[in-house]
Amino acid sequence: MQINRRGALAAGAALAAGAGAARAQARPTIRLGVLSDMSGPYRDATGPGSVVMTQAAVAEFAAQGFQVEVLQADHQNRPDVGANLARQWYDQGVDVILDVPTSSVALAISGIAREKNKVFLNSGAATSDLTGPQCSPNTVHWTYDTYMLAKGTGAAIVRTGGDTWFFITADYAFGHALQRDTTRFVEAAGGRVLGAARYPFPATTDFSAYVVQARASRAKVLGMANASTDTVNTIKAAREFGLHRSMRLAALLMGIVDVHALGLDAGEGLLLTESFYWDLNDRTRALTRRVRAANQNRPPAMVQAGCYGAALHYLKAVADMGPAAAKADGRAVVARMKAMPTDDDAFGPGRIREDGRKLHPVYLFEVKGPRESTGPWDYYKLAATLSGEEAFRPLAEGNCPLVRS
Amino acid sequence: MDEIFGIPAPLLFGQLLLGLINGAFYALLSLGLAVIFGMLNVINFTHGAQFMMGAFVAWMLLNWAGLGYWWALLVAPLVVGLTGVIIEKTMISRLYKLDHLYGLLLTFGVGLVIEGVFRNEFGSSGMPYRIPAELQGSWDLGFMFMPIYRGWVVIVAIVACLATWLVIEKTKIGSYLRAATENPALVQAFGINVPRMMTLTYGAGVALAAFAGVLAAPIYSVNPQMGANLIIIVFAVVVIGGMGSILGSVVTGFTLGVIEGLTKVFWPEASSTVIFVVMAIVLLTRPAGLFGRA
Numbered sequence: 052m053q054i055n056r057r058g059a060l061a062a063g064a065a066l067a068a069g070a071g072a073a074r075a076q077a078r079p080t081i082r083l084g085v086l087s088d089m090s091g092p093y094r095d096a097t098g099p100g101s102v103v104m105t106q107a108a109v110a111e112f113a114a115q116g117f118q119v120e121v122l123q124a125d126h127q128n129r130p131d132v133g134a135n136l137a138r139q140w141y142d143q144g145v146d147v148i149l150d151v152p153t154s155s156v157a158l159a160i161s162g163i164a165r166e167k168n169k170v171f172l173n174s175g176a177a178t179s180d181l182t183g184p185q186c187s188p189n190t191v192h193w194t195y196d197t198y199m200l201a202k203g204t205g206a207a208i209v210r211t212g213g214d215t216w217f218f219i220t221a222d223y224a225f226g227h228a229l230q231r232d233t234t235r236f237v238e239a240a241g242g243r244v245l246g247a248a249r250y251p252f253p254a255t256t257d258f259s260a261y262v263v264q265a266r267a268s269r270a271k272v273l274g275m276a277n278a279s280t281d282t283v284n285t286i287k288a289a290r291e292f293g294l295h296r297s298m299r300l301a302a303l304l305m306g307i308v309d310v311h312a313l314g315l316d317a318g319e320g321l322l323l324t325e326s327f328y329w330d331l332n333d334r335t336r337a338l339t340r341r342v343r344a345a346n347q348n349r350p351p352a353m354v355q356a357g358c359y360g361a362a363l364h365y366l367k368a369v370a371d372m373g374p375a376a377a378k379a380d381g382r383a384v385v386a387r388m389k390a391m392p393t394d395d396d397a398f399g400p401g402r403i404r405e406d407g408r409k410l411h412p413v414y415l416f417e418v419k420g421p422r423e424s425t426g427p428w429d430y431y432k433l434a435a436t437l438s439g440e441e442a443f444r445p446l447a448e449g450n451c452p453l454v455r456s
Numbered sequence: 457m458d459e460i461f462g463i464p465a466p467l468l469f470g471q472l473l474l475g476l477i478n479g480a481f482y483a484l485l486s487l488g489l490a491v492i493f494g495m496l497n498v499i500n501f502t503h504g505a506q507f508m509m510g511a512f513v514a515w516m517l518l519n520w521a522g523l524g525y526w527w528a529l530l531v532a533p534l535v536v537g538l539t540g541v542i543i544e545k546t547m548i549s550r551l552y553k554l555d556h557l558y559g560l561l562l563t564f565g566v567g568l569v570i571e572g573v574f575r576n577e578f579g580s581s582g583m584p585y586r587i588p589a590e591l592q593g594s595w596d597l598g599f600m601f602m603p604i605y606r607g608w609v610v611i612v613a614i615v616a617c618l619a620t621w622l623v624i625e626k627t628k629i630g631s632y633l634r635a636a637t638e639n640p641a642l643v644q645a646f647g648i649n650v651p652r653m654m655t656l657t658y659g660a661g662v663a664l665a666a667f668a669g670v671l672a673a674p675i676y677s678v679n680p681q682m683g684a685n686l687i688i689i690v691f692a693v694v695v696i697g698g699m700g701s702i703l704g705s706v707v708t709g710f711t712l713g714v715i716e717g718l719t720k721v722f723w724p725e726a727s728s729t730v731i732f733v734v735m736a737i738v739l740l741t742r743p744a745g746l747f748g749r750a
Contacts, residue, residue, distance in 0.1 A: 090572070092681060095581035222725055248720075251728035256676055256685050257478050260720040260727075263470045263600060280582060283677040291587070291603040291675065293594055312677055314584025347579075 079374040080118040084145040089125035095308040097175045100355035101150040108362035117374040130159045154178035164189040169381040174357030182408040186451035193409045194357030198444040201232035203324025214242035217270035221277040222249040229276040245270045258288040319420040327356040338396040356397040406451035410439030466599035471717045479713020480613035486693040486705035488664035494700030501564035504683030510669020525588040533663035540662030574680040582679030698748020
């Protein structure tokens with residue numbers, strides 16, 4: 052189900068009526084708003100699945116003493132639309148906004164949450180600036196970020212001898228950040244970047260021209276600083292032009308739905324970094340069994356699992372401090388979330404750092420070949436595990452104003 | 457000979473060739489648009505969605521019916537063309553007497569609905585589709601590796617363009633069509649069923665889009681948005697070539713593919729803009745397009 056701006060307004064009206072009813076019942080209602088890409092390229096990795104996973108957290112928590120309501124809306128990957136929806140929601144009694152893929156939208160909403168003293172739990176956006184120069188006492192960045200992707204995939208490939216790189220980069224903030232963060236690891240390990248082609252985003256369908264340039268550079272590694280369909284199309288072109296025989300392909304942001312779209316024929320052997328995989332351990336498999344039917348018979352993707360983990364921990368913090376106090380002061384809830392250790396079926400035990408960064412183990416996976424895979428969604432082999440402290444940017448390097456040494 | 461304008465010659469030749477390949481897609485898609493506009497005076501904004509449907513029907517044939525690429529090349533255009541016939545019969549045919557703008561709005565809306573339905577059904581991330589075994593591999597041309605499949609696309613596109621041009625310019629049916637565009641009442645007076653001809657023309661234009669979609673399925677991700685990005689460029693191609701001019705759309709399609717390819721070498725960031733710069737210049741100097749009749 053999709054909700055556009057008008058739908059959100061209608062939801063807002065219903066919500067105002069609901070607030071009245073809640074007062075009458077004297078049982079406070081905590082409102083979780085999942086603001087995501089419901090109709091664009093990131094829909095499958097976030098979107099409706101993020102709503103399903105947030106609802107799974109609510110079901111697991113089984114709130115005592117207060118009611119929990121989950122709302123959803125589509126920000127269409129546009130900062131203006133996302134900011135308007137966020138303002139409306141916060142003004143109409145939504146206590147926390149979750150997910151928000153697309154870095155530009157996420158940065159806008161982090162500012163609004165701070166201004167209105169509400170809570171923002173980001174799972175879907177990549178930029179490490181959310182816990183860096185633009186960190187906020189009202190924001191938690193749960194699932195992943197550009198630094199950890201660069202460290203996971205980038206550093207692993209440099210270690211195996213891939214010391215010269217050529218980048219194909221989406222020409223906007225996210226692509227630049229990912230290329231920048233990866234370049235740092237390449238150069239720190241003594242490697243060199245031989246060139247980069249920045250292509251217009253989102254107007255590019257054909258990547259063969261850039262793939263041929265990459266080949267001409269004679270670099271050992273092709274770094275793809277892009278996401279979703281663009282990454283899939285880049286890999287397809289690279290294989291078509293025989294690039295995979297002379298270069299390593301480094302898909303810096305790639306998730307399980309992209310592997311599904313690419314197919315294992317073309318994806319075999321790719322290295323990628325994720326903080327969640329449904330078939331990782333008994334807890335992740337149990338979680339997947341609980342939600343799979345509601346999630347269009349797909350296992351949850353990493354960002355969707357992040358919404359579950361973040362919502363569950365948030366509800367624990369609300370129960371701990373009481374719903375009335377939680378509704379009154381978003382900053383206090385986030386402070387309480389940071390004080391409590393986290394534990395959930397998707398990410399296991401972890402904690403939230405003072406800059407808002409959630410720390411949990413990060414996994415380097417290798418994509419299976421068609422023969423190794425037992426069926427749809429059996430796609431990954433575990434190649435390495437990094438602890439949260441290793442994987443994410445050290446606190447002192449982030450330039451977060453909340454952190455004063 | 458090693459370098460031209462500071463760019464290694466092999467790289468330049470490679471990009472020229474790639475430009476030609478992309479041009480083949482532009483030509484094939486703009487051809488369908490030109491046929492529809494030339495005969496029906498409808499600006500078919502559903503074209504991108506119909507291109508996408510062609511690719512999806514190929515995927516469905518493979519996964520649900522076990523029919524491979526070669527069958528898809530034949531069946532997908534027929535199936536999608538049939539949906540075009542239904543759309544023309546039930547909706548577009550009611551708008552012929554009105555301003556162009558109504559047809560444009562209708563087809564734009566239909567395109568959004570189709571894309572939305574596919575997105576709800578199949579998600580946004582896409583489906584895998586393999587290059588058929590017969591066309592896998594690549595030729596070593598010395599200056600670059602040329603995938604066999606891309607060569608095949610260029611040849612098929614040229615054949616399809618030629619065939620369409622022949623049908624419209626050199627056959628009896630084509631002459632009826634052209635006459636019906638000029639003066640439908642008179643042609644109808646000679647006993648020719650003009651409305652049916654219009655319906656079939658729209659179906660044929662849509663089938664061309666679906667055909668291009670099948671050709672694209674093995675190279676690009678098969679997803680509901682795949683037509684949306686391409687169609688904007690294709691409209692620019694049609695405008696530059698001259699609305700409704702078949703020769704114009706084919707020549708412009710290939711030429712702009714090459715211009716875009718060269719831009720990707722010299723200034724990659726501008727490669728999506730260059731086509732619109734050309735469009736602006738052409739519209740300022742020749743408002744009817746390069747091959748259009750004012």
